[in-house]
Amino acid sequence: MVNLRIILGVIFLVVGFLLAISWAPIALLFLDNMNNLPVNIIIILIILGVVFIFAGAIIIAFNIIGRFSSRRGNKVENGILVIGTIVSVKRTGMMINHQPQFDISVKFTTSDGQQITASDKKIVPLIDLSKVQPGAMIPIRYDPSNPQKIMIDNNSNQGDLQDAYDRQMVEKGVISQETLDIVNNGVKAKGVVLSAQATGNIINDMGEMSFHIKVTPPDYGDTFEAFVNKAVPANMLSSTQPGSVIDVYYLPENKDKIAITLKLP
Numbered sequence: 157m158v159n160l161r162i163i164l165g166v167i168f169l170v171v172g173f174l175l176a177i178s179w180a181p182i183a184l185l186f187l188d189n190m191n192n193l194p195v196n197i198i199i200i201l202i203i204l205g206v207v208f209i210f211a212g213a214i215i216i217a218f219n220i221i222g223r224f225s226s227r228r229g230n231k232v233e234n235g236i237l238v239i240g241t242i243v244s245v246k247r248t249g250m251m252i253n254h255q256p257q258f259d260i261s262v263k264f265t266t267s268d269g270q271q272i273t274a275s276d277k278k279i280v281p282l283i284d285l286s287k288v289q290p291g292a293m294i295p296i297r298y299d300p301s302n303p304q305k306i307m308i309d310n311n312s313n314q315g316d317l318q319d320a321y322d323r324q325m326v327e328k329g330v331i332s333q334e335t336l337d338i339v340n341n342g343v344k345a346k347g348v349v350l351s352a353q354a355t356g357n358i359i360n361d362m363g364e365m366s367f368h369i370k371v372t373p374p375d376y377g378d379t380f381e382a383f384v385n386k387a388v389p390a391n392m393l394s395s396t397q398p399g400s401v402i403d404v405y406y407l408p409e410n411k412d413k414i415a416i417t418l419k420l421p
Contacts, residue, residue, distance in 0.1 A: 161219040168212030176205025232307045235297040237320045240264035240306075241361065241389075242292045243273060255279050260288060260308060262296055265324065272303045291361065292391035295320065318417060328360045330387045331415075338415040339405045347371045347404035347416065350381070352396050359387040365396060371404050371414065382406070382414045392418045 179198040240262035250257040261275040280288055295317050299305040322339065325331040347369040357364040364387045372379050388396055395418060405415045
């Protein structure tokens, strides 16, 4: 694809070069009468030539830098989606549209098992500050060639986020493969949290909760109750309080075992 900025930069360079050397043919015309040599005109042409050359070089340089930065940005935007844990949140002092910018440090595990801590600057609406506290889980993408380059991802669909979350939870031993199989092969239903109590156990820096849930099948048939333990990130606790409606999966042949999924905020 033709890059118009590069072409413009080259035109500036060519024009600048021609202006800068235009003194030579002018000097030849006055070779027999150097006293009448139009020095001022020559100086002006040389200055214009230098200006055009400088402008052309700047246009080309900024275009190359911009394309390089864009490629680096795309590598992060199209990078690997994982769920990280917020380590720290610091204000940068910048405000955009009356909303504060934060430097958010995130800890995550790469697909090859590396433990990485990196940061991204993000504008956070005041009403969403509770979602970006230390300990909260947050979706990010990272450049596989340089995992220190990350971006907080607010655009992925819920299905991709859930897949990334489930995959990591299995890898870390937070949920079992059996639980994931129930999610993948079971019947999706709605459940109402009847009670939620902390077990006192900590799994992968998350508190484990014991839930008593009343499940309503998708055909609104006979409801049933079940118990399940699940490690819950700090920023998801508000969605698991008694009375909350959550997604539940169960196997029709064995309703004693259920799996619950929590939507990332």
